[in-house]
Amino acid sequence: MWSDLAPVGRSASSGGYFRQPFASAERELAAWFVEQAEARGLRLESDATGNVVAWWDAGAGAGVLTGSHLDSVLDGGAYDGPLGVVSALAAVDALRARGFAPQRPLGVSVFVEEEGSRFGLACLGSRLASGALTWSAAAGLRDRDGVALADVVEGGGPALLEGVGAFVELHVEQGRDLVDRDAPVGVASEIWPHGRYRFDFAGEANHAGTTRMADRRDPMLTYAMTALAANKQARLADQRATFGRLEVTPNGTNAVPSHVTAWLDARCSSEAALASLVDAVTRQAAERAGRDGTTLTVTPESVSGAVAFGLDLGLDVPVIPTAAGHDAGILAAAGIPTAMLFVRNPSGVSHSPAETAEPADCLAGVEALADVLERLAS
Structure with missing residues (x-):
């Protein structure tokens, strides 16, 4: 067989x-x-x-x-x-x-x-x-x-x-x-317990060459920090957090993105630990979005106890x-x-x-x- x-x-x-x-x-x-x-x-x-x-x-x-x-x-x-x-x-x-x-x-x-x-x-x-x-x-x-x-x-x-x-x-x-x-x-x-969460980061599309760094509203930066935050928070708590899927708009080499969607897979030893991990990652992502001039929306797509x-x-x-x-x-x-x-x-x-x-x-x-x-x- x-x-x-x-x-x-x-x-x-x-x-x-x-x-x-x-x-x-x-x-x-x-x-x-x-x-x-x-x-x-x-x-x-x-x-x-x-x-x-x-x-x-x-x-x-x-x-x-x-x-x-x-x-x-x-x-x-x-x-x-x-x-x-x-x-x-x-x-x-x-x-x-x-x-x-x-x-x-x-x-x-x-x-x-x-x-x-x-x-x-x-x-x-x-x-x-x-x-x-x-x-x-x-x-x-x-x-x-x-x-x-x-x-x-x-x-x-x-x-x-x-x-x-x-x-x-x-x-x-x-x-x-x-x-x-x-x-x-x-x-x-x-x-x-585990769950999948969609993180939508919105910013402003612009030219990669002519836009000064100080003038950018780049959602990729917010996402990048969020991925690092998820890794750190999971390691500190001995849990699991993974960003394994990413969609970028307009997805051009010479363009600052207008939108980044990323999916967080989080798995923890208890439901309280799962909630705590996702809350910590979301909080750090929102704080970074405020500094980057971007916005963040988090949507739980599936959560299992x-x-x-x-x-x-x-x-x-x-x-x-x-x-x-x-x-x-x-x-x-x-x-x-x-x-x-x-x-x-x-x-x-x-x-x-x-x-x-x-x-x-x-x-x-x-x-x-x-x-x-x-x-x-x-």
Whole structure:
């Protein structure tokens, strides 16, 4: 299965992946998942947004769900998302090879637009599937080319998560905790609170050569100081702050910009720490804007609170926190008992072509996931 996925959406120059939602590479993977589910005799159920669940209909009662996503960040790694889908299908194979007869329905899910790389809202599919976000609120979201989500998918029901009693997501680790512990598999204790905030800096366009420095109202200067302030505040508090996306108008080499839009990704160990960090960065940015003759508007685009995973998996493996967001966090917040498994990443690098995992560790992850599903579906 892994060799099937490896070439799809891969850049020949960087080796990274471009699997943006509802575009050709991601749709090819979605079709591949349907083929894999049908080959296993699983019953497919989907909603009008593109979320899919392949059900092993067995037993009765609340279903046990596993799975992840198939989309990627821009120039992303191979494992973030797809490892959880492939491992879920492999775990079904492993359970059948054991002769296991589930006493509850078992499903493998694929949620769309987990990364937010196209429409700007992370975990978009699981937010819609869980009811955390309404279709009317999501329909107007637009990608960088101005295409609205409603122009791409119809949106709406059915409610895929009705009757789901537990969700387990397997994911490649996005850090080095398991490397330091010399452990192939771990369990998540929690997801840190995190948010995305749009900073709009407005100034006055002018000529780069003829405008005296004292006469400028340059929003790029305000942004530059803000990026440095975010770095300093996060380091002082031992938290996370990143400006990773920037749009400049008119974006000319010989022009002072009139407008700069930058997106802050902030992640903290507590909701109070997150609020404090964003407030500190915003305050310093506003003070600098006053000195630069620019203006600042800050808009929270998505903010997720802390998620604690309390589902007992019965595994004797390390328990570690994560500062990355996941569909599991959305389902947990919706009241579904949820857990996460992590597979060791030797590089410790994620959201990058350098992201990796060893086959032996991936197989250990499959066995651990199969053990968990057997426990939950018994």
